Amino acid sequence: MSTTDVTVTSEDSQKKTANPTENRPFVLKKWNALAIWAWDVECDTCAICRVHLMEECLRCQSEPNADCFVVWGDCNHSFHHCCMSQWIRQNNRCPLCQQDWVVQRTGK
Amino acid sequence: MVDEEDMDVPTSSNFSDEYRPVRPSSSADSTKRKIVIKNFKSHPVIPEISEVSEWHTINESIEAILENKKVITSLETLFNLVKSSTDQNHPKALYDRLLGVIREYCIQLKTTIELENDIPMSEDTCEVYILRFWNVWKVYPVKMTLIRNVFLYLDRVLLSQTGDSDILPIWEASMRMFRRVFFPDIENDFKSHKLFLALFLDIQRMMKHYDAQGIALREIFGMFSAIHMNDEFMEYLVLQINDTYSNKNLDLPCKDYIKYADNVIKQFRELVDLYFCEPSASRVVFEALLKCLISKSIKQIVLNGFDQLLDSDEISDVSRMFQLVRRVNGGEDIVRNEFAKYIKAKGQQHMETCSDKDFFKQLSLFKKRIDLIVEVGFVSSIDINKLRQTVRDSFESFMDSKGNKSAELIARHFNETLRKSKEYKEEDIDDAIVLFRFIRGKDIFEAYYKRDLAKRLLSDKSASVDAEKSILTKLKLECGAGFTHKLEGMFKDMENSAQLNNSFAQHLSDLTNTPKEKLKYYVRVITSDLWPNYDLYEVNLPREIETSLVDFSDYYKLKHGNRTINWIYSLSHAYVFARVRPGYVKEFLVNFSQTSVLLLFNSCEKWTFNEMLNATKLPKDELKKTILALHGSEAENSKQTRIINALCENGDINSKTTSDNVEKHSFVFNSKLTDSRYRIPVLNVYLKTPKEEKEQVEQEVNQDRQYQIDAAIVRIMKSRKELTHSALIQEIMAQLRFPVKSVDIKLRIASLIERDYLSRDQEDTNKYHYVS
Numbered sequence: 001m002s003t004t005d006v007t008v009t010s011e012d013s014q015k016k017t018a019n020p021t022e023n024r025p026f027v028l029k030k031w032n033a034l035a036i037w038a039w040d041v042e043c044d045t046c047a048i049c050r051v052h053l054m055e056e057c058l059r060c061q062s063e064p065n066a067d068c069f070v071v072w073g074d075c076n077h078s079f080h081h082c083c084m085s086q087w088i089r090q091n092n093r094c095p096l097c098q099q100d101w102v103v104q105r106t107g108k
Numbered sequence: 109m110v111d112e113e114d115m116d117v118p119t120s121s122n123f124s125d126e127y128r129p130v131r132p133s134s135s136a137d138s139t140k141r142k143i144v145i146k147n148f149k150s151h152p153v154i155p156e157i158s159e160v161s162e163w164h165t166i167n168e169s170i171e172a173i174l175e176n177k178k179v180i181t182s183l184e185t186l187f188n189l190v191k192s193s194t195d196q197n198h199p200k201a202l203y204d205r206l207l208g209v210i211r212e213y214c215i216q217l218k219t220t221i222e223l224e225n226d227i228p229m230s231e232d233t234c235e236v237y238i239l240r241f242w243n244v245w246k247v248y249p250v251k252m253t254l255i256r257n258v259f260l261y262l263d264r265v266l267l268s269q270t271g272d273s274d275i276l277p278i279w280e281a282s283m284r285m286f287r288r289v290f291f292p293d294i295e296n297d298f299k300s301h302k303l304f305l306a307l308f309l310d311i312q313r314m315m316k317h318y319d320a321q322g323i324a325l326r327e328i329f330g331m332f333s334a335i336h337m338n339d340e341f342m343e344y345l346v347l348q349i350n351d352t353y354s355n356k357n358l359d360l361p362c363k364d365y366i367k368y369a370d371n372v373i374k375q376f377r378e379l380v381d382l383y384f385c386e387p388s389a390s391r392v393v394f395e396a397l398l399k400c401l402i403s404k405s406i407k408q409i410v411l412n413g414f415d416q417l418l419d420s421d422e423i424s425d426v427s428r429m430f431q432l433v434r435r436v437n438g439g440e441d442i443v444r445n446e447f448a449k450y451i452k453a454k455g456q457q458h459m460e461t462c463s464d465k466d467f468f469k470q471l472s473l474f475k476k477r478i479d480l481i482v483e484v485g486f487v488s489s490i491d492i493n494k495l496r497q498t499v500r501d502s503f504e505s506f507m508d509s510k511g512n513k514s515a516e517l518i519a520r521h522f523n524e525t526l527r528k529s530k531e532y533k534e535e536d537i538d539d540a541i542v543l544f545r546f547i548r549g550k551d552i553f554e555a556y557y558k559r560d561l562a563k564r565l566l567s568d569k570s571a572s573v574d575a576e577k578s579i580l581t582k583l584k585l586e587c588g589a590g591f592t593h594k595l596e597g598m599f600k601d602m603e604n605s606a607q608l609n610n611s612f613a614q615h616l617s618d619l620t621n622t623p624k625e626k627l628k629y630y631v632r633v634i635t636s637d638l639w640p641n642y643d644l645y646e647v648n649l650p651r652e653i654e655t656s657l658v659d660f661s662d663y664y665k666l667k668h669g670n671r672t673i674n675w676i677y678s679l680s681h682a683y684v685f686a687r688v689r690p691g692y693v694k695e696f697l698v699n700f701s702q703t704s705v706l707l708l709f710n711s712c713e714k715w716t717f718n719e720m721l722n723a724t725k726l727p728k729d730e731l732k733k734t735i736l737a738l739h740g741s742e743a744e745n746s747k748q749t750r751i752i753n754a755l756c757e758n759g760d761i762n763s764k765t766t767s768d769n770v771e772k773h774s775f776v777f778n779s780k781l782t783d784s785r786y787r788i789p790v791l792n793v794y795l796k797t798p799k800e801e802k803e804q805v806e807q808e809v810n811q812d813r814q815y816q817i818d819a820a821i822v823r824i825m826k827s828r829k830e831l832t833h834s835a836l837i838q839e840i841m842a843q844l845r846f847p848v849k850s851v852d853i854k855l856r857i858a859s860l861i862e863r864d865y866l867s868r869d870q871e872d873t874n875k876y877h878y879v880s
Binding site: 055 | 566628629630631632633634635636637639642644650652653656657660664668669670671672673674675676679680681682683684685686687688695703706707709710777815818819822823826863865
């Protein structure tokens, strides 16, 4: 990986971090980590439109910049907000577990 | 040429002395008086004798004029004689007599030209003939002017009195007489006239010898104007051109033939312009030449060595060819077709033979050369946009012929340009954008671009954020906001990560119980689905790392309750201090797996492969790669630079460690390591081989394409409400940015019907409705 992103001189870093010793020859000096986030969901695909919850729902992909977010129900199942609002017009239950649909939280 | 203006208003000074009449005598005076008196008489009786003697005098003077003798009678006397003669007699009779004399004169002149009938006409002798003709002609109009002036009265009377259209003014009549005598039957048989042949031969002679000059040509052409023979001569010229230039030199390659043809046309026109004072002549000649030099065999000319012509660097040759060919009906179409074939063939050759390294550069050069040909060589085109379209179509047709090669390599070029080590050049990018337009699989390009961008961002190798952003703007301009949406999101992730780390540092310092000497670390958090897919796996974290990562996860959970984070170990890296031997400290730049292996040596000096596997819980392949990277190459001279040594079962150092035997060895730290650098970057073994990477990209793209097809179908159906199957397929094909088969679309339609986005018409199964 990169050799250039940190230009701390050896003297500086040795003062700050514990020096390696005979018993412990390797010491971690600096650490660059990479993490990836996703919605905290049971299933990463919306059961209604079958598009990843990380992406806009199918209908919203047709209309760029549409306001599309994720909703979690009390049952902890999650869907696109747009898909769910279409769904509850016919049936006010979670499509996955048939519990009554109550919005628990939303994510944007 | 003899100027007609001058002939119309003759003054005595215009003529040589021999025409000057002698001083009027007393007898002339009496004649003059007689005329005046006669004029006043009402019905004079004209004696026969008087008329005869008058004609005699007139005839004598005319002959004197014609034969260059001195005219005895003064011009004034002659004029009066003509006047009285005209008034007394039927003027037509006088007119006929006059023309009779002129006719005799012409016949006599003609004999002076045709004297040496036996000399065959050739380019060498034609001039002699022309000169002889000129000798005849140069005096004729002068003499006729004088005669016309003498007979001015007759001219006026005849024109005003008779309505007879056969009677021409004397000047005209004399010119027509000349024509009749010298060019009998010219209307039917202009081909055989010697003067015409002589003139044509003379033109040929002058074309062969550039410095040759045409003597008397201008005068002869003037004569044609005066005796109204331009049309006949032009017709003759066209015929001769046809005979001379048709089907000649057709075996020459295009480039040389065009040079030859252009030269002929130029020289011929130049000569005609120079000597022939008839404005339309130049055009007539040009058209005749064009017809027999180019039109007649246009295909043969263009097809013979067209490629070589375009290959050569002489753009002027190309432009010369185009200027000639485009004037021919349909000529531009032929060139355009050939040009398309040329581009496709050359491009295809490029696709087949060019190495990946040179691909972009060569293709870009090729495109520039094609542009030069169009914008300079073909600039005289009637429809240059059609040509540009041809270029676009031809490029598109070959660029996708090798699968995703073009998309991949053009994306790679962007990466090269944007890498830190290189100087960023705007025009490099503009060239790349030009070629980018021809790629049909824009999503493949995006996938490669995204991977490269990810590498640049995650390893801080980008030349500049400004350059990156300006390219995104350009790509957005080409393909719309949807195309760059994810790429922009990646930059956003980088900005958010910076903020997050600041607030995390703040958060840590706010916690009072945090120890002061804390490991420094920086965490980037990226959004899934925006970035390429990276391998995720669970490992045994070294204690030093674990605490910090847990701290961060907790903090993140606090800020974004709805999100979970996963660690991508394969793209995490660390700086590790190493005490190689007493007093000899180095710093390693290593990735996560290498770090966890190195840290193992803190607890035990010697590790077998399986022990390492158990301790780190790294995937087996990843551990193999890690060990090989730390071990370095098997070459003898790398002994000094190895970080770990492999030991055989008997404890000997085995330097021939490969992925096949690595599992059998145990490993120790190489305390003899020496390196001139303080910070040693450990070569990062490829995360993926290029082939694996390609497969992964294609898989990702294919998956993404399904969503895009779905979205396109929904988009279209939402606006149209109902459509037939074929109409829907057609619209989808038009909207998508990648090539797609109708079978695939069919599958997606079926899937959407299943998901209640569409429904089939109950009566017409070929029709779909949108379900809202």
